[in-house]
Amino acid sequence: MKELPKAYEPQKYEDNIYKRWEESGFFNPDNCKKAGFIDESKGSFSMVLPPPNVTGTLHIGHASMLAIEDLVTRYKRMSGFETLWLPGTDHAAIATQTKVEKLLIEKGIKDPKNELGREKFLAEVEKFAQESHDTIVDQCKKMGSSMDWSREAYTLDDARNLAVRTVFKKMYDDGLIYRGYRLVNWCPRCKSTLADDEVEHKEQIAKLYTFKYSADFPIAIATTRPETKLGDTALAVNPADERYAKYIGQEFLVKNFGGGADLKIKIIGEESIDMNFGTGALGVTPAHSATDYEMAQRNKLEIIKIIDEDGLMTKEAGEKYLGTAVKAARAQVVEWLKENNLLEKEEEIPNNLSICYRCGYAIEPLPSRQWFVDVNKEFVLANSAIEGIKSGDKVTLKKLMQQVVTNKQIEIIPDRFEKTYFHWINNLRDWCISRQIWYGHRIPVWYKNEEIFVGVEAPATEGWTQDSDTLDTWFSSGLWTFSTLGWPNNTADLKTFHPTSLLETGYDILFFWVARMILMTTYTLGQIPFEKVYLHGLVRDEKGRKMSKSLGNVINPLDTIAEFGADATRLSLLLGNTPGNDLKLSQEKVEGFRNFTNKLWNISRFMLLNIPEPKLDVKLPEAKTLFDEWILQQLNDTLNQVNANLDGYHFSAAGELLRVFTWDLLADWYLEIAKIEGDKSEILNYILNTLLKLWHPFMPFVTEQIWSEIYGTDKILMVEKWPQLHREPFLEEQIFADTKLIRDIIAGIRMLRSENKIEPVKKLNALIGAGTKLELLQSNSEIIKALARLENLEISSQATKSTTAVGFVEGGIEVFIDLAGVVDMEKEKERLKKELESITKYIAGIEGKLNNAEFAQNAPASVIEKEKEKLAEAQEKMVKLKKQIQ
RNA sequence: GGGCAGUUAGCUCAGUUGGUUAGAGCACCUCGUUUACACCGAGGGGGUCAAAGGUUCGAAUCCUUUACUGCCCACCA
Numbered sequence: 004m005k006e007l008p009k010a011y012e013p014q015k016y017e018d019n020i021y022k023r024w025e026e027s028g029f030f031n032p033d034n035c036k037k038a039g040f041i042d043e044s045k046g047s048f049s050m051v052l053p054p055p056n057v058t059g060t061l062h063i064g065h066a067s068m069l070a071i072e073d074l075v076t077r078y079k080r081m082s083g084f085e086t087l088w089l090p091g092t093d094h095a096a097i098a099t100q101t102k103v104e105k106l107l108i109e110k111g112i113k114d115p116k117n118e119l120g121r122e123k124f125l126a127e128v129e130k131f132a133q134e135s136h137d138t139i140v141d142q143c144k145k146m147g148s149s150m151d152w153s154r155e156a157y158t159l160d161d162a163r164n165l166a167v168r169t170v171f172k173k174m175y176d177d178g179l180i181y182r183g184y185r186l187v188n189w190c191p192r193c194k195s196t197l198a199d200d201e202v203e204h205k206e207q208i209a210k211l212y213t214f215k216y217s218a219d220f221p222i223a224i225a226t227t228r229p230e231t232k233l234g235d236t237a238l239a240v241n242p243a244d245e246r247y248a249k250y251i252g253q254e255f256l257v258k259n260f261g262g263g264a265d266l267k268i269k270i271i272g273e274e275s276i277d278m279n280f281g282t283g284a285l286g287v288t289p290a291h292s293a294t295d296y297e298m299a300q301r302n303k304l305e306i307i308k309i310i311d312e313d314g315l316m317t318k319e320a321g322e323k324y325l326g327t328a329v330k331a332a333r334a335q336v337v338e339w340l341k342e343n344n345l346l347e348k349e350e351e352i353p354n355n356l357s358i359c360y361r362c363g364y365a366i367e368p369l370p371s372r373q374w375f376v377d378v379n380k381e382f383v384l385a386n387s388a389i390e391g392i393k394s395g396d397k398v399t400l401k402k403l404m405q406q407v408v409t410n411k412q413i414e415i416i417p418d419r420f421e422k423t424y425f426h427w428i429n430n431l432r433d434w435c436i437s438r439q440i441w442y443g444h445r446i447p448v449w450y451k452n453e454e455i456f457v458g459v460e461a462p463a464t465e466g467w468t469q470d471s472d473t474l475d476t477w478f479s480s481g482l483w484t485f486s487t488l489g490w491p492n493n494t495a496d497l498k499t500f501h502p503t504s505l506l507e508t509g510y511d512i513l514f515f516w517v518a519r520m521i522l523m524t525t526y527t528l529g530q531i532p533f534e535k536v537y538l539h540g541l542v543r544d545e546k547g548r549k550m551s552k553s554l555g556n557v558i559n560p561l562d563t564i565a566e567f568g569a570d571a572t573r574l575s576l577l578l579g580n581t582p583g584n585d586l587k588l589s590q591e592k593v594e595g596f597r598n599f600t601n602k603l604w605n606i607s608r609f610m611l612l613n614i615p616e617p618k619l620d621v622k623l624p625e626a627k628t629l630f631d632e633w634i635l636q637q638l639n640d641t642l643n644q645v646n647a648n649l650d651g652y653h654f655s656a657a658g659e660l661l662r663v664f665t666w667d668l669l670a671d672w673y674l675e676i677a678k679i680e681g682d683k684s685e686i687l688n689y690i691l692n693t694l695l696k697l698w699h700p701f702m703p704f705v706t707e708q709i710w711s712e713i714y715g716t717d718k719i720l721m722v723e724k725w726p727q728l729h730r731e732p733f734l735e736e737q738i739f740a741d742t743k744l745i746r747d748i749i750a751g752i753r754m755l756r757s758e759n760k761i762e763p764v765k766k767l768n769a770l771i772g773a774g775t776k777l778e779l780l781q782s783n784s785e786i787i788k789a790l791a792r793l794e795n796l797e798i799s800s801q802a803t804k805s806t807t808a809v810g811f812v813e814g815g816i817e818v819f820i821d822l823a824g825v826v827d828m829e830k831e832k833e834r835l836k837k838e839l840e841s842i843t844k845y846i847a848g849i850e851g852k853l854n855n856a857e858f859a860q861n862a863p864a865s866v867i868e869k870e871k872e873k874l875a876e877a878q879e880k881m882v883k884l885k886k887q888i889q
Numbered sequence: 890g891g892g893c894a895g896u897u898a899g900c901u902c903a904g905u906u907g908g909u910u911a912g913a914g915c916a917c918c919u920c921g922u923u924u925a926c927a928c929c930g931a932g933g934g935g936g937u938c939a940a941a942g943g944u945u946c947g948a949a950u951c952c953u954u955u956a957c958u959g960c961c962c963a964c965c966a
Contacts, residue, residue, distance in 0.1 A: 007925090010926080211965095211966085225965095226966060228966085277965055277966080279965095280965045281965080281966065284966090285966050294964085294965095294966080295966085355964065355965090419893060423892080423893070423961065426891095426961090426962070427962075511961095513961095545900085579903085579914085583894085584894080587901065591901095594915095595928090598926095602925095604928095605929085610925080611925090613925095655902095656905095670926085671930085753931055756931085757920065757932040758932080758933085760919080762921075763920080763921060763923070764923080792923080842910095845910055848910080852946080856946085857945095858946040858947070859946080861945085861946050861947085862947075863908085866908050866947095869908080
C-alpha cells in the first residue's frame, strides 16, 4: 500500500519527468517501433511543429499550440500509431534581423549594418538566433511537449538550404520564377520589399488636398499625397462622368509643377473612378500606387519613379526636391500650391495607411527589379498524387492550391476558413520573393556581366557574383513538411511520414504559411503537405483584449507553469477552447485547473490506500454491486465518447467528459459508496489505471507521476496502450435509472437537511415507501443511510406520513423524515405547495401538448411515448405531494 | 464596400441531426472539518437563450430582417 503526499506540487516533479521521457527515447517513433509499441494496422501519424520565430521567447499563444499538438501526439502515440511530432524553429528573416539591429543600436552601434559589414553583422544575428532557439526549446520542454528532438530542424540550416536552392532552381527552370521590374511594397525602414499580405492597414486621419496641376488645367484632383503628383503621368476620370468625359484622350503639358517637374498628363477613362469622391478625378501616379500602376499597364503610361528606396525624392521629381524626404516634400508641394493659388480645398478625411507588418513603418509602393513567383503561369506537373490532376497535366500554382482543398484532400477545421482561403487565392497576385536583407537564404543566382546563372550549386567557373538578396522567409517555411523529412534526398522518413497527417496552427497565418506550404508542396512533390488543417484562435486576456506589454496584461506561460504547473496551464488552454475561436484566459482559470490536478492526485491517493497490490496488467474486474456495474459502464461510455471527440478534434468536449466522470461520478459518488461497500481493490485499480491513461494526453506530468508512484518507474505511462472499450457503449437504462433513484433520494434528504438547517452531525430517522422498488432500495439501504446520514431507515412498500415528518416524492417513491421538533412544519408545507404549483403547471403543459391533435399526428411515436411517460410520472408525483400537504 | 464569426446565469462558455421543466465551471449565499482532497464537501439563488417576424404539432436550435461586438479582405485617390 502506497501513500502519496497530501497535495500535488508540480514543481517537484515536472522537470524530472520530462527528463525520464526524453531519456526513454520514446519521443522518437523509431524507438517506439523497436520496442514493439506500434500497431502496424494503424499506420503513421505525423505533424510538424509550426516553427516558432527565433526572435525571442514563447508566449501564451505558443503554449496553447503546444498543448493542443502534444495532446494529439500523445493520444495517437498511445493508440498505436507510428507517431512523429517534428520540432524546429524559423529564422524569420526580417523579424530577426530587425530585432538584432534594434538591440545593437541600443548597445550604442548607430548603424549596425554599415559599421559591422555583412559577415560580422550576420554573426551577431546568428548568436542571437541561437540564444532564442535555446530558450524556445527549453520552453517547449517545460510544457511537456513530446517532440522528437533528434529530428529537429531549422529553416536556415544546411539541409533546409539545399531544399530551398533545389526548389528555386526547379521553379526557375519551369519558368515560374522570374526577375522583373515591377511595382513592389517597399518598407523604407527595413529597406526591403514585402509581400502583399505582409502589408497591414491602419486607419488614420489624413489631409485631403484639392487642387489643379496648373491654373489653366481643366480638371481639379484631390489627394492625400501631393508630393507624389510630381510623378503623375495621367489623370483618370469615369467615362460616364459628363463633366469630364470630353477630355478623355487629350494630353496636357504642365510646366514646372511644384516648382520642380514638367508633367505630361494624359486624360484617361477608368470605370473604377468614384465620381462622388473628391473632384471625381484621380491623378495617376503609376510608380507609387498599386491601382495607378495597373491603370498605367492598361493605358500604356510612362512610369516615373520619384521616390527612392530610402524614402527620398529622386531627381525625376525635379532638382528642387532631389534627396528631400517624402514628408518634407509634401509640405513643400503644398506650400507651392498655396503660393500659386492652386489649392482649392484642404480637409481632413479618414484614410487607411499601409504599414509594414513587422516594423509598423509606412509602406512606399515603388517600382523595383525583383524576383517573383508567377502563380498564373502554366507548367507541366510531372508526378501528381492530387485527385483531379493527372501526372503530366498542365496546371498553374493557383490551380493546384485550389484543387487540393476543393477535392477535400485537405480538410480545413473549422471549414468556414475554406471560404477565406479561396477568396485569398482568387485575388492572389505574383509573389515577390526577394528581400534586401542579409539574414536568410541567399538567392541561388549568379551574374557575370550580362549572363545569369541559376543553380543549386555555384557556377564552377570564375568571375561570377551571387545575387545579394535573400529569399522571403515564407519561401523556406513553405517547404517545411518535406524539407524537415530530408527532401531532396529520398529518405525513409519521407516515405513513412509524408504527407503529414495534421497541421495545427493559428488562423492568423493561414495565408502566410498554410497556403504557401500547399503551393510549395503540391508543386514540388505533386502531393498535399497535410491531410487536415486545424486552426486555433488567439489567446486573449480575460476582457478579450490582445495581450501586449503596453497593456500589462501578458500572461507568461513560464510564470503559470511555475505557479500552477504545466498540467494546469495546459488544461486552461485546452478546455473551453474551440477551433478557430479566440480563447479568453485569466489567472483564475489556470488556478481552477490547478485545483483539478490536485483533485486527481487526491483521488489517486485515496484509491491507492484501497488498492493493496496495484496491478499493471488490468483485466475487466467483476462487478459485485449495482454501483460497481454503474461506474464501470460509465467509464466505458466516457471512453467511447472521449475517443469520438478526440478523433473529431473536439478536444474541449473530450476533456469536459473526463472531468465530469472524474469529479462528479467517480469522486463524488463512487468513491463515497466504495467507502461503505468496502473491498474494491480490483475495480479501483482498473478504474485508476484507465483514468490515468485517458487523462495523460491532457495532463501528462501529474498522470505520469501518479503512474510511477503506483507501478514504479520501469513502465512509462506515455507509451502505455490506450484503453479499449470493454463492452458495447451506452449504459443499460435500468442500471442508470436505479442508481439515479438512489442518488436522488440521497440528494433529496440532503436538501431537506439543508433547507431546514439541520447540522450534518445530527442523524435522522427516515421512512421510505418504496412501491415496486422495495428490493432495490433495501439492498442499497446502507448507502442511503451513510450518505444521507441517517440513524434509522425503514423501507417498506407503503409508507404513511406521521404528523412530525416532512417528505418528498422522487421517481414514484415517497420519502419521509421524522423531524419532530426540529422543523417549522408550516414552512415545509410552503415549500411543498410551491413544488405542487410547478408540477401542476408542468402537467398542464404536457396535457396540452398531448391533446393537440396535430402533435399526435405529426410527432414521432417515440416522442409521444416519452411525453406520456413524463405525464404519468408527474401525475403520480402530484397525487403524493397533495397527500403530504394535508 | 465585400465576407466570416459571435450575442445563452454576474463572468467564461457547453447545448451534436428541431422533441425532458435550457446545462457546466468560476463568482455569490447558507451550512460544514464525517479524514483522499478547504487547491475540499453538502445545499441554494440566479436565464422571457440580443430584438422582431416567419416556418413547424413543437424553435436557444431552421429561415428573414434589425441591432450590437469582434475579425478578415479590398480600398476612395
